[in-house]
Amino acid sequence: MKKKNIAHSLIAAAVLFLAGTGLRAEAAPAKLNKGDTVVGYYTNWSSDKGYNPADIPAGKLTHLNYAFAKIDPAANTIAVANPEKDLKNFEQLRNMKKKYPGLKTLISVGGWDYSTYFSVVAATEESRNQFAAGCVDFILTHGFDGVDLDWEYPVSGGPAGNINSPEDKRNFTLLLSAIRNQLNAQTQRDGKKYYLTIAGAANSNYLNKIEAQQVVGLVDHIFVMAYDMHGSWDTYSDFGAPLYNPQERSPQYKNSVHDGVQAYLNAGVPADKLVLGMPFYGYIYEGVGAAQEGRYSTFSSARSISYNSIKGTYLNNPAFSSFYHEGAAVPYLYGNGIFISYENSRSIGTKAAFARNLGLAGVGIWELSHDSAGELLESARVGLIGA
Template sequence: MKKIILYSLITSMIVSAFAGIMGLSAQAAPVSVPLEKTVVGYYTSWASAKGYTPLHVPAQKLTHLNYAFAGIDPAANSIALANPQRDLKNFEQLRSLKAANPGLKTLISVGGWDDSVYFSAVAATEESRNSFAESCRAFLVAHGFDGVDLDWEYPVSGGKAGNLSSPGDTGNFTLLLSTIRQKLNEQSLIDGKQYYLTIAGAANPNYLKKIEAGKVAELVDHIFVMTYDMHGPWDSRSDFGAPLYSPSEYSPQYKNSVFEGISAYLNAGIPAGKLVLGIPFYGYLYEGVSENNNGRYSAFSSARAVTYDAVKNNYLNRPGFRSFYHEEAFVPYLYGNAAFLSYEDTRSVGAKAMMARNLGLAGAGIWELSQDTGGELLESVYAGVNGK
C-alpha cells in the first residue's frame, strides 16, 4: 500500500494546483455536499432478461444507478427506448426500488458503444439540441428518473464503425450539455426536485483533447471515467484489463493504468470532486498463450470478456489453473491450460476504491452490476470508497 500513498501525495499536489481555477456559470451544475462518497452502478437493460431484475440490485450500496442504455431517434432528435417492452417493465421496478431506498438516484444513460451513432447529429444545431434536451426533460418526468447520463463514444472520432462524427463535435458537445442543463434547471424550478447531468468519458488524454474539458466539468455533476479496458482482445498481446498502476516489468506493447487514466483528468484541470473512478466487474480471457510469464504479454489465438460471476463459478477452482496476484498492478490473474485470465476480485476493486478516496475523487462506479450477482465486489467498492 506504500505505492498508493506515494501516488496519492503526488496527485494531491496536482489537485491543489488546480483548485479554484474554474468558477461556476449560471448554467453550472448545482453544488451539493454528499453525506457519503458517490457509488455509481450501471444497470443494463438486458440484465433482466437473464433474471437479474432491478429488484435484485443491492441499492443500499449505491448513490446513483445508471440505466443503460437509451438511444437516439434521429428523425425526432429525441431520446428513444431501445427495447420498449422490456425497458418499461424495468422502469416500473426501478421506481419500486427507489421507493424502498429513498436515497438512490436513478439516471437514464444514453448511448454507449452501440447507440452513440447519432450524437454528432443531435448536437450539431441549436434546434436539434433543444429538441433533444426537451425530450430528456420530458423523459425524466414521465418515467421517474432523477437525471440523464450521456455516454457518447466518442466525439470527433473513435467509437463503433458507422458512428457519425465531426470536428465540430468538440464545441457542440458543450452546447448540448449546456442546453440539457438549462432544461433540467427549468424543471427544478417547476417541481422543486434536483436533477442530475453526468457523462461517461474515456480514460486517456486523447479523449480530453476532443472535448472542452473544463467547460464540460462545470456543467455536469460528475464524470464517470471509464478506467478499464486498458488492454483487451483488440491488442496483439495478453495483458491486464485494469491495472491500478503500470507494472515496471518489460512488455512488448504500450502500457496504461487506472492511475494514469485518472491523472489525465487531474492534469487537465478537472476538479477531483467531479470525477468518479470506473471499475470493471469483468475480465478478459486470452487463449493460446505462451507459458512464459505465466501467460502475460503473450500472443494469443482468441480472447473474450468474462464476467466476475463466470470467473468465480467456472475458472477459480478449475483444474490446471493457478492463481496469481500482481503486486505492482494490484490485480489478480489466472494461468493454465494455455490461457491467461485477467480479472477483478474483492481485493483489487477495494484498492481501486481506496485510490478514489485517497485522491479526493467524488467516488467510484461500476460497469456493470449484473456481472456480480452476489454483490461481493460491490460491497468491497462501497467499503473502500467510504473508508469502512
C-alpha cells in the first residue's frame, strides 16, 4: 500500500508540473517513441454529430481504429456496417494518410453491437481461415494497415442474442493465429507490416475467458477498456473510471483502472503490450441524494454523456459544484439532484502518466468525437510523453 501511494503521489506531481507548462491543444505534436502509442477510436456514427474524418487530430495519434465493421455469418467474413457512410469515410481516411504517412489505420470488427457471430466464425478451422482471408482482403481493398478485434465477449457476456460457447476461449486464440498467419503471408508478398490488435475488458473475469499468454504473442497490443467500471446498470451512483479504488465505504462493488491493468500483469501479459484505454465520456445520474455530493446514492435514471456535453452544459453552470476526488483521481459534479462522473484534463493526464510509469505501450481513447476540441487528447499526450 505504501509503494502504491508513493507512486500515486509522484504521478500526480508530474502531471501537475506538466499542466503548468501552458501547452495548448494545437501545439505541434512531439515525435513518438517506443512506449508512446496513442490509439484513437473513430466511430462511423460520429459524422452524424458533425465530427468527420477531416476533424480527426491525426498528427497526435499513432493508430486510428475505425469502429465498427460487422460479421457476415453466411460468408464467414467481415463487412461494412453502413456502406454509404463507411465507404465515404474510408476514402477520407486514405486521403488523411497521404498527409500523415506515419499514422496506422485499423478496421475494428465487432464492438457491443456486432459481436454476435464471432463464436461462429471462430468455431472451425475452415471458418477461421475464411474470416482471416476476408480480413486481409478488406484491409487491402480499403487501405487499412490492420485489423482490431473487439469481441464482446468470448465464452459469455455481451448483449442479448450473442452466440457464445465454452470453446470460445481456445477458438479465440486459433482465430487470432489464423489472422496473424495470413497477415504475415501478405507481408511476405508486399513487404508491408500489418497490425493485429484486440480490445479487452479490464477485469480478471474477461481474462479467464481467453488464453492471455498465447493471445499476447499474436497481437501487436491489447487495448484495455479501462472504463465502465460503474454506470447506469448499477444500483448506486459511482465513478466510471476511478484510477484507484476510493478508500471510503460504498454500498456496492469496487473496481478501478489500477486493478484492471494489474489483472493483465498478473496474467503474465507484458506491460509493453498493453494500451490503457480511457473514456472521453462520463455518466450522469439523476435523482440522487445530497449526501457525499451525490456519490453512492440511489438514482432515478442514468446515461452516458460525452465530455463535449458536460463541458457545454454543466461545467460552467452555477447550479453545479465541481469536485476532484483525490483518492480515485477523477473529477465529478453535483447539483440539482444530479451527480456526474467524468474525466477532465487533470484526470486524463494522471492516467496517461500512470501508463508511462508502468511501462505500458501507451494510451487509447474511446472515442474521439466526445472531445471535438481535442483538449483531453492533448492532456493524454502530455501525461504520456511529457512534452
